[in-house]
Amino acid sequence: MRVIHHPILGDLPEVRQVKIWVDGKEIAARKGEPIAAAIAANGTKIHRYTTRREEPRGVFCGIGQCTDCVMVVNGVPNVRTCITPVTEGMTVETQHGAGRGGR
Amino acid sequence: MSQVINSRGYPSQQELRNAPGYPSQERLEKGPVVAIECIEEIPCNPCEQACPQHAITIGTPITNCPHLDEDKCIGCGLCVSQCPGLAIFLIDLTHSQGSASVAFPYEYLPLPKEGQTVCAVNRAGEPVCSGTVVRVQNPKRNDRTPVVTVAVPCKYATQVRGILRSRR
Amino acid sequence: MREVDLAVVGAGPAGLTAAIEGAKRGCSTVVLDMNPHPGGQLIKQIHKFFGSREHRAGTRGIEIADTLFHEAESTGVEVMVRAEVYAIHDSTLEVAQTFGEDSPILPSKEATTSHSRSLSIVARRIVLAMGGAENALNFPGWTLPGVMGAGAAQTMINLWRVLPGERILMVGAGNVGLIVSYQLMQAGGEVVAVIEATPRIGGYGVHAAKISRAGVPILTSHTIVGASGESRVERAVIAKVDPSWRIVPGSEEELEVDTICIAVGLRPNARLASLAGCKLHYSPSLGGWVPIHNSRMETTVPRIYIAGDLSGVEEASTALEEGRLAGICAAASLSKERAGDPEEIKAIEQRLLSLRSGPFCQRRQDAKQELIGIAETQCPK
Numbered sequence A: 001m002r003v004i005h006h007p008i009l010g011d012l013p014e015v016r017q018v019k020i021w022v023d024g025k026e027i028a029a030r031k032g033e034p035i036a037a038a039i040a041a042n043g044t045k046i047h048r049y050t051t052r053r054e055e056p057r058g059v060f061c062g063i064g065q066c067t068d069c070v071m072v073v074n075g076v077p078n079v080r081t082c083i084t085p086v087t088e089g090m091t092v093e094t095q096h097g098a099g100r101g102g103r
Numbered sequence B: 001m002s003q004v005i006n007s008r009g010y011p012s013q014q015e016l017r018n019a020p021g022y023p024s025q026e027r028l029e030k031g032p033v034v035a036i037e038c039i040e041e042i043p044c045n046p047c048e049q050a051c052p053q054h055a056i057t058i059g060t061p062i063t064n065c066p067h068l069d070e071d072k073c074i075g076c077g078l079c080v081s082q083c084p085g086l087a088i089f090l091i092d093l094t095h096s097q098g099s100a101s102v103a104f105p106y107e108y109l110p111l112p113k114e115g116q117t118v119c120a121v122n123r124a125g126e127p128v129c130s131g132t133v134v135r136v137q138n139p140k141r142n143d144r145t146p147v148v149t150v151a152v153p154c155k156y157a158t159q160v161r162g163i164l165r166s167r168r
Numbered sequence C: 001m002r003e004v005d006l007a008v009v010g011a012g013p014a015g016l017t018a019a020i021e022g023a024k025r026g027c028s029t030v031v032l033d034m035n036p037h038p039g040g041q042l043i044k045q046i047h048k049f050f051g052s053r054e055h056r057a058g059t060r061g062i063e064i065a066d067t068l069f070h071e072a073e074s075t076g077v078e079v080m081v082r083a084e085v086y087a088i089h090d091s092t093l094e095v096a097q098t099f100g101e102d103s104p105i106l107p108s109k110e111a112t113t114s115h116s117r118s119l120s121i122v123a124r125r126i127v128l129a130m131g132g133a134e135n136a137l138n139f140p141g142w143t144l145p146g147v148m149g150a151g152a153a154q155t156m157i158n159l160w161r162v163l164p165g166e167r168i169l170m171v172g173a174g175n176v177g178l179i180v181s182y183q184l185m186q187a188g189g190e191v192v193a194v195i196e197a198t199p200r201i202g203g204y205g206v207h208a209a210k211i212s213r214a215g216v217p218i219l220t221s222h223t224i225v226g227a228s229g230e231s232r233v234e235r236a237v238i239a240k241v242d243p244s245w246r247i248v249p250g251s252e253e254e255l256e257v258d259t260i261c262i263a264v265g266l267r268p269n270a271r272l273a274s275l276a277g278c279k280l281h282y283s284p285s286l287g288g289w290v291p292i293h294n295s296r297m298e299t300t301v302p303r304i305y306i307a308g309d310l311s312g313v314e315e316a317s318t319a320l321e322e323g324r325l326a327g328i329c330a331a332a333s334l335s336k337e338r339a340g341d342p343e344e345i346k347a348i349e350q351r352l353l354s355l356r357s358g359p360f361c362q363r364r365q366d367a368k369q370e371l372i373g374i375a376e377t378q379c380p381k
């Protein structure tokens, strides 16, 4: 959920929209924000499933240190989505194990 | 070190009465004055400079508790928005016949409107009584810390410290 | 390869002040930070800072970050963002830098068209100011999506303006847990409870009072038993603990929450310092393993200085003073007279002493004294 109105930070400023594809679905992101923020704003929490036990993982540290949030981005696995900014037309897929993308 | 505030999150009446920033009952009855509810020795002092009357003193070390000179305080309320702990309240027992006013910092949205009837809450966030919003001030010098003043029955003035937030 | 007089790792309050002091004394100075925005912890601290007026307390953290960054730029400091230092050997820092559109500072002249580059910087003096790292907490279900560090949640709401969940359980009632709870409410979330395993609230009473009067229960002597849900957090079970940390049977309570934030303390982010060869000492009052340093902030490795939360988790006020001290001493050691201005150093030490008094902070003064004592025997003369 986007925080549109805020008592201290004011209203969310308008910025250019960037379109990205998450597991085949087009979503609107804000220019400059990390992938993790864009997909959280769309209500998605699961970023990947672990290799052996297929357990779901999501954002944990938010600063690029834990690797829980990695996804397959533009075909490249293990991209830390909490520190990688969105770019126009980027494809993002839920990661399975060490690298397979898709739902 | 204080006990109650450490186990439940807000100071007891007893702890406040013993604090150097809390005004006496006699002073409260004379008219507007602040209650500084900052009773631990923390390294902080913006309140000291906020008061043009020099009614608040911390001195050195910076961990001293704020001391209120209740005779110097004219109840102007300037210090309320300047405390980063949001721990200063302006109380006026002489607001009108039978009712007192309590002013507190309120950094949430939506802001209440003047004249609105609100549910006044105590330090634990529990409803105490209903109140009327007298003023909502948010000038530039408050740096985005609005100060809301509500009128409540006199007997609740030492309990009321906020209002129930309306869900957005 | 680049050569500079002073390289600072971390653009938080400690790193930026160290750089400013160095540059003021004529050192060619560069600051490296892995974040896209300079300011360290300050960039997500939207509350008015407690602390002393001399350290801009009463001002919101975000604005302190802006002021420091501009002061750094105007004194001639070069601030490189998205620049992660991954190794230090002798005088050389290995840096991996990426470029993003969102960076407030454009990459410097040598930037190539590629999206990243690696570079080596050779520095005559190094100040490490990497701040702190959040501690984790293990409990059944802790890996479920929806369990996150309080710092991650704070970054989400205040920097990226996205609320990670609507009903939140905060674990830990130190200042971070209390302040982030407050800010989650300001962003429109509901904090169902703050729980704390010890019998007392660790953070300042004024921060606890703020969320208490907003109706958030702060439950001391309570722990999290587990989190569960279908592929994400849907509920949490909490319970009372007795003085020997055992769960009181029958006290379990189920809370319907979609997010669990962990705020169980910060520790000095000492990995890089340790890789660089700095000796560490374990100090609970300072947050864990801390690089040993002397009264001039120099570590056991000659020419490497430290400051801020890395040298013991404290506050922005102390980080600013330590940064100043480290910058002055590092710059002075490059000059002919070698000592900094003794008056100036004395004044900083006085202010630090004052900040480290009182029931909350005295133990840090004691721990710092201990560290400096150890340094006497281990640091270069």
Ligand SMILES: Cc1cc2nc3c(=O)[nH]c(=O)nc-3n(C[C@H](O)[C@H](O)[C@H](O)COP(=O)(O)OP(=O)(O)OC[C@H]3O[C@@H](n4cnc5c(N)ncnc54)[C@H](O)[C@@H]3O)c2cc1C
Pocket (backbone or CB within 6 Å): C009, C010, C011, C012, C013, C014, C015, C032, C033, C034, C035, C039, C040, C041, C042, C045, C048, C049, C050, C051, C083, C084, C085, C086, C129, C130, C131, C132, C154, C175, C176, C179, C180, C269, C272, C307, C308, C309, C310, C314, C315, C316, C317, C318, C319
């Ligand atoms: C929720 C919260 C509320 C707070 N409120 C207050 C308050 O009201 N008053 C107060 O005085 N203090 C407050 N603090 C504490 C204050 O923010 C910190 O003490 C202070 O920021 C420490 O400064 P620092 O420069 O040491 O580290 P930081 O601010 O943590 O900065 C460290 C920087 O180093 C960078 N870094 C780390 N590793 C590397 C690497 N390998 N390469 C490149 N860069 C790296 C990081 O990206 C970061 O930007 C608060 C802290 C938190 C978490």
Ligand code: SF4
Pocket (backbone or CB within 6 Å): B033, B034, B050, B051, B052, B053, B054, B055, B056, B072, B073, B074, B075, B076, B077, B078, B079, B080, B090
């Ligand atoms: S109300 Fe006015 S006079 Fe009284 S302490 Fe505050 S600033 Fe000073």
Ligand code: SF4
Pocket (backbone or CB within 6 Å): B036, B037, B038, B044, B045, B046, B047, B048, B066, B082, B083, B084, B085, B086, B087, B088, C050, C206
């Ligand atoms: S400014 Fe507020 S929190 Fe700080 S010492 Fe004064 S009353 Fe206490």
Ligand code: FES
Pocket (backbone or CB within 6 Å): A058, A059, A060, A061, A062, A063, A064, A065, A066, A067, A068, A069, A070, A080, A081, A082, A083
């Ligand atoms: S959430 Fe930890 S690396 Fe992204």
